[in-house]
Structures are given as structure tokens and as C-alpha cells.
Amino acid sequence: MARGAQLATVAALAAGCVAYAATGAAAGRPGPAATGSVTGDSAATSGSAVIPGRGAGLTGAAAQARPAQAERVSRSIARSSRVAVTAPAMTGPMRHPVGALGITAVVKPDPVKTFAAVAKATPSGSASGGATGKAAVAAASGGSTTAYAAAGAALGLSPSAIAVYSAVRSTFGITNIGGLRPGDWGDHGTGHAVDVMIASSGQGDAVAGFAIANAGRLNIKYVIWQQRIWMPSTGSWKLMADRGSPTQNHMDHVHISVN
Incomplete structure (x- = not known):
């Protein structure tokens, strides 16, 4: 039964x-x-x-x-007649592939590594990396250091900065070049730097390449362009910290300091 x-x-x-x-x-x-x-x-x-x-x-x-x-x-x-109730087996902690609100966290890229990867992938002498290419440097060499010396002196520049001003202006025809800035804590405050305002990234590459090629002749201390700095002692570009704006990061002009 x-x-x-x-x-x-x-x-x-x-x-x-x-x-x-x-x-x-x-x-x-x-x-x-x-x-x-x-x-x-x-x-x-x-x-x-x-x-x-x-x-x-x-x-x-x-x-x-x-x-x-x-x-x-x-x-x-x-x-x-009671029905036996059995607790379900424990499966362990559950892990979800996404964070709060279904948004997956993304690691912030390292700017130094990112720049190094881009520089490695950019052909030497191209429009974006021409300032570091030997062909672009050779093509940009030359320029008169005296043709516009009087205009450079009127900006309150030192002798070496006047030479750079004249050479850049005579080579590229650029007239929007800044000089002395009274009260500036850096080289602009003493007339030992110029800011060459450029119309395009390619023109900026050319100006930076010209300064690098003539660093010895023009007594150049360092060049800053597109958030990078170049010094004769290292002979290569080094990434700089983000200063917060295109102008502060030298995206719209090439800074050239002299000794």
C-alpha cells in the first residue's frame, strides 16, 4: 500500500x-x-x-x-505529512563584468606610452612628424639672421633671439612672432624667447624642424611644440605635462628659447 x-x-x-x-x-x-x-x-x-x-x-x-x-x-x-524543504546549494560570490549602471571601467591611457606608440608609427619626415625627420630638418635649414634684425630689436629681444626672429621670418614669411613679455618668469621676461604663431600643424612642424636643424648656429636652448620639448642635450622630443589649453600646450605656436 x-x-x-x-x-x-x-x-x-x-x-x-x-x-x-x-x-x-x-x-x-x-x-x-x-x-x-x-x-x-x-x-x-x-x-x-x-x-x-x-x-x-x-x-x-x-x-x-x-x-x-x-x-x-x-x-x-x-x-x-510535512514537506521537507532543502536550501539551495551555495554557488559562491557572483561577479558581473560591468560596474555601476552597466558602465565598464576603462583604464586611462598612459600619455607617455601613447605618444611613444604614435611617434613610432609615424614615418620620419611626414606632415605630422616632420619636425623630427632628417629630411624635413635638412629642407628647413638656412634663413637670414640679419634681414629683420631691426624688427626683432623693436620687440625687446636679446641678440640671439633677434637672430632667430630674423631667420624664421625670412625663411617662412611669418610676421606674427611674439617676443618680450615683461613680468614673465621664463625666457620671455628677459627677451630670450620667441613665439612663432603658425597657420597649420604642417607649418609648425617645419618651423620646429628649422629650429632644430639650426640649433647650434642660432644658439638655441630648447624648442617646444605640441606639448613636447626638444633640447640639444638629448636630441629628441620629450612629452610635457598637460597645461590645460591649446596655447599653453603650444598647439598653435612654436616656442624657441635661446641661451
């Missing part, structure tokens, strides 16, 4: 026992005793007293035992 049928049978028997005990006590019917009993309110022949007030019925011991037994059977049925 299936477990469900067995449980149903036991439950029915328990219910019958409880009902029988209740109706027997109410109707005054005698109930079975372990050692026999007599009707009425007199004492049982076995020595067990009949429950007073109920008339003929079960002896005191039997009347107390049967309801208790039925209750135990009912509790046993209730416990056996």
Missing part, C-alpha cells in the same frame, strides 16, 4: 477513536475496559473508579488514555 493510503487509513482510525470516545461519554454507553467495568456510578469490579458525572462509561484510566492516544496519532500523521 502506498504511503499516502497508509497515512489516510491511520488518520481515519484516529478520528474514529476520538469520535467514539466522545459519543460514548455523551450517550452513557459503556466502553471497553482493560480489566472490565460495571455500569452506573458504582465502583468497577476491578477496583477502578468510574468517572463521576458521565454515567455508565469508560473507567477513569481508559477515558484518559484514549483521547491522549488519538492526539498522539494525529500529531504523528501531521509530522509525517
